[in-house]
Amino acid sequence: MLSDVDCGALGVVEQHRWDLMKKRKSVCGETYNPDEEDEDTEPRVIHPKTDEQRARLQEACKNILLFKNVDEEQLSQVLDAMFEKTVENGEHVIDQGDDGDNFYVIERGTFDIFVVINNESCLVGSYDNQGSFGELALMYNTPRAATIVATSEGSLWGLDRETFRRIIVKNTAKKRQMYESFIETVPLLKSLDLSERIKVVDVIESRTYQDGERIIAQGDKADCLFIVECGDVRIAMRRKSMVEMEGGEVEITRCGRGQYFGELALVTNKPRAASAYAVGEVKCAVMDVKAFERLLGPCMDIMKRNIAHYEEQLVNLFGTSVDLSEPSP
Numbered sequence: 001m002l003s004d005v006d007c008g009a010l011g012v013v014e015q016h017r018w019d020l021m022k023k024r025k026s027v028c029g030e031t032y033n034p035d036e037e038d039e040d041t042e043p044r045v046i047h048p049k050t051d052e053q054r055a056r057l058q059e060a061c062k063n064i065l066l067f068k069n070v071d072e073e074q075l076s077q078v079l080d081a082m083f084e085k086t087v088e089n090g091e092h093v094i095d096q097g098d099d100g101d102n103f104y105v106i107e108r109g110t111f112d113i114f115v116v117i118n119n120e121s122c123l124v125g126s127y128d129n130q131g132s133f134g135e136l137a138l139m140y141n142t143p144r145a146a147t148i149v150a151t152s153e154g155s156l157w158g159l160d161r162e163t164f165r166r167i168i169v170k171n172t173a174k175k176r177q178m179y180e181s182f183i184e185t186v187p188l189l190k191s192l193d194l195s196e197r198i199k200v201v202d203v204i205e206s207r208t209y210q211d212g213e214r215i216i217a218q219g220d221k222a223d224c225l226f227i228v229e230c231g232d233v234r235i236a237m238r239r240k241s242m243v244e245m246e247g248g249e250v251e252i253t254r255c256g257r258g259q260y261f262g263e264l265a266l267v268t269n270k271p272r273a274a275s276a277y278a279v280g281e282v283k284c285a286v287m288d289v290k291a292f293e294r295l296l297g298p299c300m301d302i303m304k305r306n307i308a309h310y311e312e313q314l315v316n317l318f319g320t321s322v323d324l325s326e327p328s329p
Ligand code: CMP
Pocket: 013, 014, 017, 094, 100, 113, 115, 124, 125, 132, 133, 134, 135, 136, 137, 138, 143, 144, 145, 146, 147, 148
């Protein structure tokens, strides 16, 4: 998981990353057009693997978001093309400013992330035995945006630039087309510009829930934000005084298409303030907390204003004032 290390400059880092991206885009003007890229003219890359290697590779790749949209045949081509790379403690896997050659999935090992800000190399995060990196230079045709240094001996799976662009970037472009009109209708994202909304699409994952299924449990630790794509979501809360009551929960509100929930715990850094249940079949776009912090800064005002509205709602329902910044019972 990518964990941020506070160097007091995360906002600056992200701004820097954005500026770099925007600048590069306008300098080289190179955006990806899925219909223009050569499809099958290049020979397929295949790195033969033992059954044991393939099993380890599959395990390492099972939660990689960028691989989730590709079909079975394409995934098999991706896995064929991946190669194992062992690293030593202290090894630079990627250096900021270089051209992008490979995307990497971590099988094991810890890695630090450094970004140069105001001529100083700043530690902005780390990976601990899982996750992936090196996608930005390949997706947006930019130089490497960070330096990645191994802080232990470890093992990575690399995917070459050509295969990454032929399969993964092409699928990302399809995902953008698919979500384009939906994302325009989400009020929360209105303050983002187009390129920022595209980034949001690139990081969201669709999840489906059956009627009655609990999506969020009150009191749980939070790790993502939800935007309703279709169906209705019932938000319900239990208060200390209600624990003895049947069910112990009162419905507070419902969220429909385009509305969001699950942001409160991410904003306040508290456990989930309420539970959320699917009403009928529900599909949500889910964004993890790292992407939330990285991409939704400009939407923070809207979310904070809404917290006051939640508190009002709770006063109307329960008759007493509620401080949502207090941990829930
Ligand atoms: P890329 O730019 O190809 O190479 C460096 C990688 O570091 C980058 O892709 C991301 O995958 C990863 N990374 C993680 N955190 C950051 C960050 N804050 N800024 C830039 N890159 C980051």
